[in-house]
Amino acid sequence: MYDVVLLTLGAGCGSPRVPVLACADALSAQGAKVETVTADSDAEIDAVLDGRRVIVATAADGQLRAVVRRLVRQYAPAPSKRPADLPPNRTIPDLPAIGVLSMDPKGDDLASRLGLPRDPADVAAAVLGDKVRRFDLLRNDGGSVTLDGALVGGTGPSSWRGRVEVDDAVLSDGQDPILACVVGNSTGYTQFDGYPLLTTPDPADGVVEVAVAVPVVTRRLLRQPRLRLEVRRARGRAVAITPRDEEIGYVDDGVKATLSHKRSWWVEPGAWAVYVR
Template sequence: MYDVVLLTLGSERDAPGGGCGDGGACCSGAAEAAPEKTGERCETPRVPVLACAEALTARGARVETVTARSDAEIDEVLARLDAPPRPDGLTWPDPDGKTRLIVATASDAQLRAVVRRLVRRYAPPPSRRPADLAGNRTVPDLPTIGVLPLDPARSGGQRDLAAQLGLPRDPAAVAAAVLDGTARRLDLLRNDGGSVTLDGALLGAADDQGRPLHWRGRVEVDDAVLSDGEDPILACAIGNAGGYAQLDGLPLLTGPDPTDGVVEVAVAVPVVTRSALGRKKIRFEVRRARGRAVAVIPRDEKVPFLDDGAEGELSRKRSWWTEPGAWAVWTS
């Protein structure tokens, strides 16, 4: 039978000096995952965590619940997924290990925080790239993760990543998937800022009245140029899955698929036209491309963005590239 670790991310306020990297952004939503607090401390796990642990125990699994409040505490859990030492000295995941991991998530940003640490742990330095690593990858097959949404009822229009992938949300169903289900491998976006993207990123923002703020930047997908830096851009969507497929009803991404090995990118720009009577009209043109990698070079000082729900600002070139089938989830 399996040893199962149920990992919850605590609020960054619970850890001296913050905690999950990405400038603290990866812990966005962490406070939502702590329903009962004493002062600044997260004292009790959510009900779904307890229910999942009970379902696992009833099936004979050895269960441990862990609340991690820092990168170091996440890494301590992930170390249990290591394979025996390799002759080349690289740290590698164990494909046949008897320890399984479930991440209890209050947001996609929290799930990303754990996958980000998996990449940091198992990605070999370029100078030590092993021969058994696939030519289109910089990381090996990462360990399969069970995903336990901390709001089991959330689905439908809210469309978190678990809903998009059709993963089980009920704690007992999550337990069954981890013990008896199959691994579904998914593409991963890495970026040159040192982080990862599971769902997608949306570059752009609105003012206090909800009106879009235009920005300028060069957007390239492989050899295709979607903006040369002169266009006023309403939004740029970088899609692995479909979380940012639409913006206020405007279709951006047409068919994002986290298993197709490519990233889909869309740029929306305003186009001014005039009617037969000379009246000015504004419509939005959406330019799309698919490819292995995308680069965004902002011309403006700072461009706000959301990446898997985590907020940030882009002030210099950022590139994302696809790692086909790099990570995986347990599904029924």
């Protein structure tokens, strides 16, 4: 039977919460050796990625991303040591599967949008089995990853300017005022202010979907000008955003940050995996 680590992230978590205890009990009942670990740093996450089966107990999508980011760091080869058998559309090999245990089984998180097991006992059964689903992830040139998506701007009424390119398609040349730009892998950022942004997000289709929302003034004879939102979309292998403003707020897998220089994301098809029933 397997050794399993139940990994909780974040300082001040205190005693293991009910879903963690229930999952640990279900694992033990099946004969697994279980260790419960709380990690407060990258080094502490790295310490449990040692070949044992890992269940990530997530209170937020950013915590799941933090673990996958460390897996990428661990398994990504240096460009000078690229294996001959690595697919041409990938920079990392298949990452080992992980289990995902939501701290809010009824919440709207990435695990629910991916259709993953929600009940602690179901998560335990999945991790002790051998069935997995593989999903795409997005790497970026800042050294991080995105599992769900990034929303650039869109957190207030103000607009920003920047060049947005998806492969050879230019969604904005830097002159347009942009209210929001979504770099999407899954289904977390499908709307902005009631307007549909991503139309066909699929976390396993091997492409990144990008949408840019631009306000457009329509002038009509003898009538007041009308403001409408134009949404431009493209799908491809990679996206680059070059801001012209000094600093733009964005949210990546639920984690807030700022963008002040060019940032590129590219898709790694089927790179990460999750245990499923």
